[in-house]
Amino acid sequence: MLMVSSGILFSLFLIFVLVYQATTQPSFIYHYCSNNTGKYTSKSTYKASLDYVLANFSSNTGIDGGFDSYSYGQDPDKAYAIGFCRGDLEPDVCLSCLNDSRIALTQLCPNQKEAIGWYDNCSLRFSNRSMFGVQESAPNYFMWNKKDVSDVDGYRVVLTNLLSGMISDAASGVSLKFATRTSVAPDFSKIYVLAQCTPNLSEQDCRDCLDLIYAQIPLSGLAGARAYTPSCNFRFETYPFFDVAAVVQSPHLPPVLPPPLIKDINLSSRPRPLLICRWHSIFSSPYDFLWREFY
Numbered sequence: 001m002l003m004v005s006s007g008i009l010f011s012l013f014l015i016f017v018l019v020y021q022a023t024t025q026p027s028f029i030y031h032y033c034s035n036n037t038g039k040y041t042s043k044s045t046y047k048a049s050l051d052y053v054l055a056n057f058s059s060n061t062g063i064d065g066g067f068d069s070y071s072y073g074q075d076p077d078k079a080y081a082i083g084f085c086r087g088d089l090e091p092d093v094c095l096s097c098l099n100d101s102r103i104a105l106t107q108l109c110p111n112q113k114e115a116i117g118w119y120d121n122c123s124l125r126f127s128n129r130s131m132f133g134v135q136e137s138a139p140n141y142f143m144w145n146k147k148d149v150s151d152v153d154g155y156r157v158v159l160t161n162l163l164s165g166m167i168s169d170a171a172s173g174v175s176l177k178f179a180t181r182t183s184v185a186p187d188f189s190k191i192y193v194l195a196q197c198t199p200n201l202s203e204q205d206c207r208d209c210l211d212l213i214y215a216q217i218p219l220s221g222l223a224g225a226r227a228y229t230p231s232c233n234f235r236f237e238t239y240p241f242f243d244v245a246a247v248v249q250s251p252h253l254p255p256v257l258p259p260p261l262i263k264d265i266n267l268s269s270r271p272r273p274l275l276i277c278r279w280h281s282i283f284s285s286p287y288d289f290l291w292r293e294f295y
Contacts (some may be wrong), residue, residue, distance in 0.1 A: 006080040021269050026100055030141040030228065031117035033109035037128055040111055049073030050113075050126060052133030053081040056108070057098040057124065065176050066094045066122075069132050081126040084198055087178030088243040089121055097122035118228045120241075125230055135205035136230040137212050144217070145237065154186030156219045159236060160191045163214060166234070170195040180242055194242055195234040210234060 031034055040046040053070040083101070085094035101117055101124035109115035113294030116125035116139065125131065149155045162181050169179035177197040187192050197206035209232035218224050226235035235241065 012245065026104070026119065028101075028104060028108070028117040028119060029143070031105060031108050032115065032139040033112045034114035034127075034139075035112075037113040040113055042111070045073065045077035046079060046113065046128060047075055048128075049079035050081075050106075053079050054102040054126065055081050057081070057095070057102045061166075065199060066145060069099075069200070071130070071132075076128070079126060079128060079230045080131055081124070082131055082198065083122065083124050086120075086198055086242065087123040087176055088180070088193075094122060098124055100252050101261050116230055123228070123230075123233075131230070133202075134202045135201055135209050136211060140227065141228045142213075142216065143225065144222050147223035147238070148189070148239075149185070149221060149241065151186040152221050155191075158183050159187055159193070159219050161193075162191060163219075163234070163236065166193050166195045167207060167214065170197055170210060170232075170234075171203045173197075173199070173206075175199060177206050179200065180244075182244070185238070189238050190240075191236060191238060192242070192244075193234070193236040195232070197232040198230075200233060206232060224238050265270075 013220045040050070049072045052072045056068070056070050066087055066089055067083065069080070069082045071078060071080045083098040086095060089097075099117055101119065101122060105115050105124055105126070108117070112123075114127040114129070116123065118141065162183050166179045166181045169181070170177050173179065176200050178194075179196070180192070180194045182193070183191050195210055197209060201209070209229060213227040213229060213232065213234065217227060224235070224237040227233060
């Protein structure tokens with residue numbers, strides 16, 4: 001009888017696990033693998049740093065307000081990661097989404113030093129450069145709903161008022177830059193809108209980010225649309241896509257808290273502030289918008 005070595009059996013088992021994990025992993029709405037920051041090797045110091053920071057998104061049960069940032073290592077092999085969830089999510093749902101993200105993103109962008117991926121519930125990005133407190137509008141991704149609206153002009157007026165007010169609400173948030181609004185359209189259907197920025201942005205940077213993507217969406221005739229950038233996102237639909245009850249029960253403006261700090265992981269596990277500076281996007285021009293039609 002042919003004997004199969006334990007090493008071969010283990011290799012086959014490992015392949016099966018990886019294939020199963022890849023096929024069962026939920027798909028990103030969009031992901032981007034940057035070619036501008038280079039690649040790492042499987043045994044590099046950067047790979048070890050990246051694995052360390054990403055592991056926190058599978059184990060950090062105390063994720064604060066749906067947002068967390070980590071860094072680990074020494075330049076030029078230091079890794080940074082930012083996880084960002086929709087503001088109405090429960091912590092366990094947020095953590096599950098970020099855990100899916102870290103697995104999917106490293107599979108879709110193998111050996112890339114910088115990448116980002118978006119789900120409906122969260123986004124995750126990592127890089128070998130500091131991203132904390134930096135407003136970035138690229139890469140970006142836009143989707144829209146081509147369902148017809150009965151009163152195009154009336155719908156546009158209601159939607160414009162909703163979105164402009166919501167941008168102010170989100171930008172003025174302190175510990176959570178997240179806002180939702182609802183209104184009744186001229187045909188008596190409801191409109192649901194949501195805007196959010198990463199909470200480490202200043203009020204002006206949040207407003208600039210949302211204003212930029214808001215200006216790119218043609219509101220006339222669209223029943224729904226969504227826009228994603230690394231620093232902010234917004235969406236509107238004629239159906240509820242966020243937890244309306246959770247949003248209604250939450251206070252309009254959260255209590256004033258100190259700005260969140262990036263968690264620079266070291267042996268003492270003590271977070272420390274990071275110098276905030278402005279970078280030009282290394283992905284593409286902020287005005288190169290990628291559109292995709294959906295239903």
